[in-house]
Amino acid sequence: MPKHRQWEGLAEITEKYGDIVMLRILDQRIVIFGGGGTVLEHLEKTSATTSGRAQSPSFKMSGMTEAFGFMEYGQAWRLRRRLFWQYFNSNAIRKYQEVQREHIHKLAKSLLESTSASPNTSAMSAALLEIVYGLQAREGDETIKVVDIGMQGVRELLLSGTFLVDILPFLQYAPSFKPFRRTFERWRRDLRRMMVLPFERYMAEDPRPECVATDMISGAQRLVKVNMCVYQDLQYHTYISAQTASTLLVFFLAMSLYPEVQMRAQAELDAVVGQNRLPDFSDRPNLPYVNAIVKEVYRWLPVSPLGLPHFTTEDEEMGGYFIPKGTILVSNIWACLRDSEAYENPEEFLPERWIKDGKIDPDVRDSERYLFGFGRRICPGRHFADAAVFVGVGVLLHVFKFCPPLDADGKEIKIKPRLADIFVS
Incomplete structure (x- = not known):
């Protein structure tokens, strides 16, 4: 198994x-x-038996x-999936557009005012915090910091084959003072804090804000089980926000390296949106080239290059092979997204590959089908994330020019x- 950039x-x-x-690897296939x-x-076709997760x-x-x-994969997972889908399906996410719009505008404002070389893309975390728990994230908000700390361990954990304990399971019974045991305990503590703190803040609000958590609890009869779902699911909301923020960073990089793409998109925005307002969700059908940029961002540098591994819960046959x-x-x-048979010049950032007769070409292998997972484990927050990326790309292209960074002598730094x-890259 390759140790670095496994993809x-x-x-x-x-x-x-x-x-x-x-x-x-030893007994693990x-x-x-x-x-x-x-x-x-x-x-996709065998999702009934390939939707497990390895419990390493x-x-x-x-x-x-x-x-x-x-x-x-089981009853507890299906309960959470049903609750999550109820509030984040393609129709339900429309009621979150105002919050998404507000936080993208805040992101644009912070980029305008920032003197930092590293853009702050925590807008998605703040938007999800408000949508799920009704909490307004303030400057230096403790909850956002707790989420960032909790995600550090998650990123390292999700790199397959990193830990010796997964190869030699008896090491999990090693004394608690061993350094690797202390590391895992710290990650457990940080992850638990990340999931619990927003729920505790929400429960302390009087009156309770209108949000997903309120709807879930008021609409359920088994409150304890639903309460558990609400705060445990923050980890998944955080994963969505991390993916969205990373995707916007890929977009920043692409625009700085491909100025001709940037100029063509801005010409389309000028023609459709004009100079007196910012792009919005309703503009999407009329902005094919901006949509093509979003698809190409997903394809060019997919921010979860190996996705989340599946696990067979029954014997299967795949491609003529027996898979136990x-x-x-x-x-x-x-x-998959660098396949030269599906994408000509896959190393290049070419939104034009998605356009035919002025529209998105449905015959091109859709990058969204790969970025958000497969089968019954497909990301239930994909519609929310995709909407956020689109409006983010549209707004930021409409108000900024992206250029390569400069060194101390004013010369361009080649990126x-x-x-x-890392897992969310």
Whole structure:
């Protein structure tokens, strides 16, 4: 198993041996899917038996198995999925547009006023905090800081094969004073705090604000179970906000490296939106090139290049191979979206690949089908995230010019477009 930027090393393996490759680490089988058609064929059509999550020792020791996105496939997960979908399906998210709009405008204002070299993209975390719990995030808000701290451990945990305890499970019973045990305990504590603090703040509000949490609790009969769902699910909301923020950073980079793309998009915005207002959700059908930029951002540097691994809960047959129960299934999303047979010049950022006759070409392999997961484990917050990315890209393109950074002598710094070696990259 490659140790760094695993998506690149695994792409070389599947290119050499085929779109389905099985690795074995001691007794654990890991199947790598390296082709776009292969992923959809096997994770969509066999989702009843491939929607599990491996409950590794590192996940258990850190408390990750309590979080919705990483729970075992079963009744508890289905309850959370049903509740989440009720409030974040494609129709329900429309009532959150005002909050999303407000926080994108705040992000634009903070970029205008900031003197930092690193843009602050916590607007998505603040928007989700307000939507789910009705809490207004203030400058230096403790809840946002707690979320950031909690996500540090999550990012490291999600890099497969990082921890020796997953290879040698008996190490989980090592004495508590061992350094790796203390690390896992700190991550468990940080993750728990990240999930509980917003719920505690919400419960302390009098009167309770109008928000998803209020709707969920007032509309349910088993309050204890629903309360657990509300605060445990913050981890998944946080994952969505981290993906959205990272996607906007990819957009910033692409615009600085491809000024001709930026200029064409701004010309479209000038023609459709004009100079007297900012782009809005209702403009989306009339902005095909901006939509093409969003799709190309998803494709060019997918911010979750390996997604979340699936786990077979029953024996399966895939591509003529026998895949036993208990096999980890890894989808190389990065490789699927760099397939030269589906995308000409895949290394280049080319929104034009998505356009045909002035509209989005439905025959191009849709990057959204890969970025947000597969089968029954597809991200239930994908509509919210996609809407936020679109309006963010539209607003920021309409008011800013993106350029490469400059060194102390005023010369351009060449940025190599490459994903960082972390899970949400």
